[in-house]
Each structure stands twice: as C-alpha cells, then as structure tokens.
Amino acid sequence: MPFLHLFTPYTNADNTKLILRVNESRLRLFTRQLLAEFFGTLFVVYIVSGSTLAANFAVSDPIVRVCLICLVQGFAFAAIIWSISGISGCQLNPAVTVGCVTTGRMGILNGIAFIIFQCVGALVGAGMMKASLPTFYERDLSATTLATGVNVARGFFLEMVTTSFLVFVVLGVAVYNEWDPKISRVAPLAIGCAVIAGVGFLNLFTGGSLNPARSFGPAVFSDTWHRHYIYWFGPICGGIIAGLFWRIFLSEKVLLIDRPYTDFHRSTYGTATK
Amino acid sequence: MVKVVPLRFITYDPLKDPSKMIYRRPISKPVKAFKGFFSEFLGTLYLVYFCGGSVCAAFAVAGDSAARALLGGLIQGMALAALIWAVSGVSGCNLNPAVTLANLLSGRVGLIDSLYYVAAQILGCIAGAGILYGCLPNMYRIDLGVPHLAPGMNTGQAFLMEMMLTSILCLCVLGTSVFNVWDRRLNRIAPFAIGLALFIGVAIGFNFSGGALNPVRVLGPSIISGVWSHHWVYWLGPIVGAILAAFIYRCLLQERFDVIERPGYIAPLIDPSTAVSSY
Numbered sequence: 001m002p003f004l005h006l007f008t009p010y011t012n013a014d015n016t017k018l019i020l021r022v023n024e025s026r027l028r029l030f031t032r033q034l035l036a037e038f039f040g041t042l043f044v045v046y047i048v049s050g051s052t053l054a055a056n057f058a059v060s061d062p063i064v065r066v067c068l069i070c071l072v073q074g075f076a077f078a079a080i081i082w083s084i085s086g087i088s089g090c091q092l093n094p095a096v097t098v099g100c101v102t103t104g105r106m107g108i109l110n111g112i113a114f115i116i117f118q119c120v121g122a123l124v125g126a127g128m129m130k131a132s133l134p135t136f137y138e139r140d141l142s143a144t145t146l147a148t149g150v151n152v153a154r155g156f157f158l159e160m161v162t163t164s165f166l167v168f169v170v171l172g173v174a175v176y177n178e179w180d181p182k183i184s185r186v187a188p189l190a191i192g193c194a195v196i197a198g199v200g201f202l203n204l205f206t207g208g209s210l211n212p213a214r215s216f217g218p219a220v221f222s223d224t225w226h227r228h229y230i231y232w233f234g235p236i237c238g239g240i241i242a243g244l245f246w247r248i249f250l251s252e253k254v255l256l257i258d259r260p261y262t263d264f265h266r267s268t269y270g271t272a273t274k
Numbered sequence: 275m276v277k278v279v280p281l282r283f284i285t286y287d288p289l290k291d292p293s294k295m296i297y298r299r300p301i302s303k304p305v306k307a308f309k310g311f312f313s314e315f316l317g318t319l320y321l322v323y324f325c326g327g328s329v330c331a332a333f334a335v336a337g338d339s340a341a342r343a344l345l346g347g348l349i350q351g352m353a354l355a356a357l358i359w360a361v362s363g364v365s366g367c368n369l370n371p372a373v374t375l376a377n378l379l380s381g382r383v384g385l386i387d388s389l390y391y392v393a394a395q396i397l398g399c400i401a402g403a404g405i406l407y408g409c410l411p412n413m414y415r416i417d418l419g420v421p422h423l424a425p426g427m428n429t430g431q432a433f434l435m436e437m438m439l440t441s442i443l444c445l446c447v448l449g450t451s452v453f454n455v456w457d458r459r460l461n462r463i464a465p466f467a468i469g470l471a472l473f474i475g476v477a478i479g480f481n482f483s484g485g486a487l488n489p490v491r492v493l494g495p496s497i498i499s500g501v502w503s504h505h506w507v508y509w510l511g512p513i514v515g516a517i518l519a520a521f522i523y524r525c526l527l528q529e530r531f532d533v534i535e536r537p538g539y540i541a542p543l544i545d546p547s548t549a550v551s552s553y
Contacts, residue, residue, distance in 0.1 A: 066345055250364050
C-alpha cells in the first residue's frame with residue numbers, strides 16, 4: 001500500500017536488516033532543500049524576534065538584555081542548523097548563501113531559489129510572532145535600527161565586517177572542511193558561537209542583524225523601513241568578502257578523480273560499494 | 275593542467291557522485307607557509323575586532339558591572355571558538371603570541387614558523403583595531419577597548435592575574451589539541467573548550483586587570499588609540515603564563531608515546547592524472 005509506511009513503526013533494532021539510502025531524484029532533493037531553508041528560517045526569525053521582545057519585556061539592565069538576546073539567537077541557530085543540516089546545508093541566511101555562491105560550491109540558480117525561500121520563511125516567522133503576542137508586547141517586532149550616533153556608513157561597515165566574520169566561519173567549518181569532513185558534525189556549534197559573538201557586539205549599535213532575512217521579516221510586519229537597505233547590502237558585501245577570502249587565499253585545492261574501482265552500484269546514494 | 279572550476283549555475287556536490295572521489299594533493303611549503311600566515315593575520319584581525327568591540331559594546335550604555343564582564347567574556351570566548359574552528363585546518367590557529375610560545379615550547383610549532391606567526395598576528399591586530407576604529411563613532415570608541423587596571427590594583431597583582439588566567443588558556447590549548455594522543459578526535463571539539471577558557475578568563479579579569487590574556491589584543495588598540503598605560507603587564511603576564519603552562523604539560527603531565535610505522539599499511543592505488551578538475 002502506498003501510505004502503509006506512515007502507520008508502521010520504524011525501528012533499527014533488527015539485526016537482520018540494513019538501512020540502504022536510496023537514490024533520490026534531483027527534483028525531490030531540491031524541493032527538500034528549499035523546504036528546509038523555508039522552515040529553518042521561519043523558526044529562526046520567530047526565535048530571533050521573540051528573544052528581543054522577551055528581553056524588553058520589563059525594565060532590566062541593558063547589558064543583561066544583550067546577553068540574553070545573543071545567547072538565545074546563537075543557540076537557536078545551532079539547534080536548528082543541527083536539526084536540518086543533513087538536508088540542505090542549512091544556511092538560513094542570504095549572506096551565507098551569497099558567500100557559498102561566491103566560492104563556487106553552490107550554483108547561482110540554487111542560491112537565488114534559496115534566498116527567495118529564506119525571505120518567505122522570514123515573513124511567515126515574523127507573522128507568527130506578531131500573532132503570538134498582544135499588541136502592547138509586539139512593539140516593532142524587534143526590527144533592526146541604527147543606534148544614536150551610528151550613521152549610515154558606520155552601520156554599513158559594522159554589518160559588513162561582522163557578517164564577513166560569520167560567513168568566514170560557516171565556510172571554514174561547513175564548506176572547506178576537506179581536511180576533516182567529520183567536523184561538520186560539530187559545525188552548528190561553531191556557527192552558533194559566531195552568531196553569539198556577532199550579535200552580542202552589534203546589538204547596541206545596529207541591532208545585530210547579520211542576516212538580511214532576519215531584518216526583512218520583522219520590517220514587513222512592523223512597517224519599519226528606516227535605513228533597511230543597510231541590512232541587505234552590508235551582510236551581502238560581507239558574504240562576498242568572506243567567500244573571496246576562502247576561494248582565493250585559504251582554500252585547499254583538491255582534485256576530483258575517478259574512483260579507483262569501477263564496479264560500483266549507482267543505486268546507492270552517495271556511496272560506492274563493491 | 276587542472277582546470278579551475280568557475281562559478282556554477284547549478285550546484286554540483288562530488289560527495290553525492292558515486293563515480294568520483296576527492297583527492298587531497300600535498301601542499302607545497304611556500305603555499306602552506308603563506309596560508310598559515312594569512313590565516314593567522316585574518317584570524318587575529320577578527321579576534322581583535324571582537325575583543326575591542328566587546329568592551330566598547332559593554333560600556334556603550336550604563337549597565338551592571340557584572341553583566342558587563344559576562345557580555346565581554348561571552349563575546350570574546352565565542353568569537354575565539356568560532357575562529358579556531360574556521361581556520362584550524364589551515365594553520366595551527368594560534369591567534370595569540372602566548373599560545374604560539376606555548377606551542378613552540380611544547381614542540382608543536384617550529385621556531386621559524388612561530389616567528390612569522392607572531393609577525394602575522396601583530397599585523398592582524400593593527401588591521402583589526404583600525405577597522406574597529408573606522409566602524410565605531412566617537413562616542414562608542416572607549417579607547418577601542420584597551421584594558422585598564424581597576425583602582426587599587428597594582429602592577430604586580432595585575433601581572434599575577436594575567437599570568438594565571440593565561441596559564442589556564444594555554445593549558446586548555448595544550449590539553450585539547452596538542453597532547454591529545456588518548457583521543458585524537460578531541461580536536462574537533464577543542465575550539466569550544468579553548469573558547470570557554472577565554473570566556474572564564476576574560477569574565478574574571480574584566481573588572482580587575484582588564485582580562486587581556488593576549489598581548490596583541492592590547493597592542494592593536496593601543497597603537498590606534500594611543501593609550502599605553504601599564505602596557506608591559508599584558509606582555510609579560512601572558513608570556514610567563516604560557517611558559518608555565520608548557521612546563522606543566524610537557525614536563526609533568528605529558529603521556530609518553532612512540533611513533534612507529536603502521537603495520538600492514540598499503541598505499542591506495544590512486545592515479546591523480548585522471549583528475550578532471552579542481553574542486
């Protein structure tokens with residue numbers, strides 16, 4: 001029966017059985033990747049908006065607020081990336097996608113599709129947060145704005161440099177990891193650490209975006225568009241800078257060769273067997 | 275001639291292609307040296323940017339001094355952990371002359387390597403402090419985060435505090451990524467341990483001695499901002515702390531091991547001439 005597997009319990013405790021990952025069609029794989037980006041960004045934007053609204057719930061020390069915000073955001077990124085990193089690489093950030101495209105490890109069309117789904121996920125996530133709170137708590141849905149004294153140029157450069165750091169870390173642990181591919185098991189923790197550092201530093205100056213989708217969703221639902229372009233151009237320039245650093249200076253040139261033995265089975269997904 | 279891959283329109287992942295495999299070519303010495311130099315430069319640039327920036331962020335608004343220490347330590351520790359993860363495959367990723375000295379004394383880094391690593395770190399700290407200076411407006415610069423001694427702290431006490439905190443950091447570096455023959459896979463999670471060591475060190479020292487734990491973290495902001503008070507404390511303390519940590523680990527705690535030929539090892543039959551592209 002076509003849907004019988006939905007009602008059959010799954011267990012891998014049977015020693016006579018072996019899990020064989022079947023080859024997946026390109027269309028289905030691409031669909032799963034886009035859905036992973038959509039749902040991942042949805043939940044990330046929800047948590048990111050919620051962290052700032054929770055920090056501003058009542059009168060409290062502004063430094064403690066920043067600690068709460070950056071810890072919640074960093075660990076949210078780590079948890080969500082861990083949960084779906086096996087599907088799409090789970091970038092959740094148009095700046096990271098631009099960085100991956102710059103390195104050549106991701107196609108341009110794939111990148112455009114990823115960014116579209118990330119923005120749609122950000123919209124839905126911000127809408128969910130708006131619907132989750134009464135009006136007097138939702139304020140501006142934590143849309144990012146520049147602090148007093150920070151002008152457009154400085155805001156742009158702060159976002160650019162800090163996002164280049166984040167994309168630099170993502171590319172180092174998740175893309176250019178030929179020296180130890182298993183480090184990708186712990187890559188989400190590295191990305192979470194980078195988000196904690198970046199958001200903690202920038203929160204009081206530019207709102208700590210590092211992510212155009214994160215700024216786009218709350219901006220739409222709170223109608224806060226003042227200097228919004230900084231949060232697109234800054235992170236994207238940062239992603240390009242980090243991608244160029246890795247591609248030109250730091251990447252290890254590895255060769256792509258034919259496997260030494262040729263009687264592999266093409267039906268096995270990503271694994272050659274004799 | 276291996277063709278370099280340009281930008282693609284559609285993603286291609288060789289790990290999902292069963293007919294291909296990735297072959298790592300040996301890296302020539304000059305290229306390896308340049309990559310090490312550049313990764314130390316870039317890593318130190320980002321580290322100084324975040325160390326100085328964390329202090330500027332902590333003092334940007336009126337706030338609790340304990341919360342300031344928490345925020346400063348958190349940003350610096352997490353930034354260091356992320357950076358070590360990012361570039362540990364390219365160089366040894368010292369980002370700190372004290373850690374480089376500990377690695378030198380433990381035999382992990384050679385003398386010439388350590389000298390140009392420190393040179394890269396000095397250049398990187400100046401660039402990082404300059405970028406931080408350019409990014410922050412006047413009212414938020416706060417001497418670019420140069421650490422200060424608390425009122426009542428004398429230089430001897432500050433020296434001792436910096437020495438002890440840096441010893442903890444270097445012990446963490448040596449224990450998790452240098453002398454880890456009992457489980458080499460600890461290398462994958464070692465950056466987080468090192469970041470935690472920096473976090474606790476900065477959190478404790480933040481309000482007393484400034485919690486530098488890194489000479490170049492002070493040198494860059496000092497050069498750009500011109501504040502040099504008690505500068506020698508932040509060089510001598512970490513250096514003595516690194517020597518102490520290297521002595522503790524190498525002479526007292528290190529496990530003896532031998533390096534032998536792997537029995538039964540057969541080199542794989544790989545023909546690089548069949549390579550169609552770099553990836």
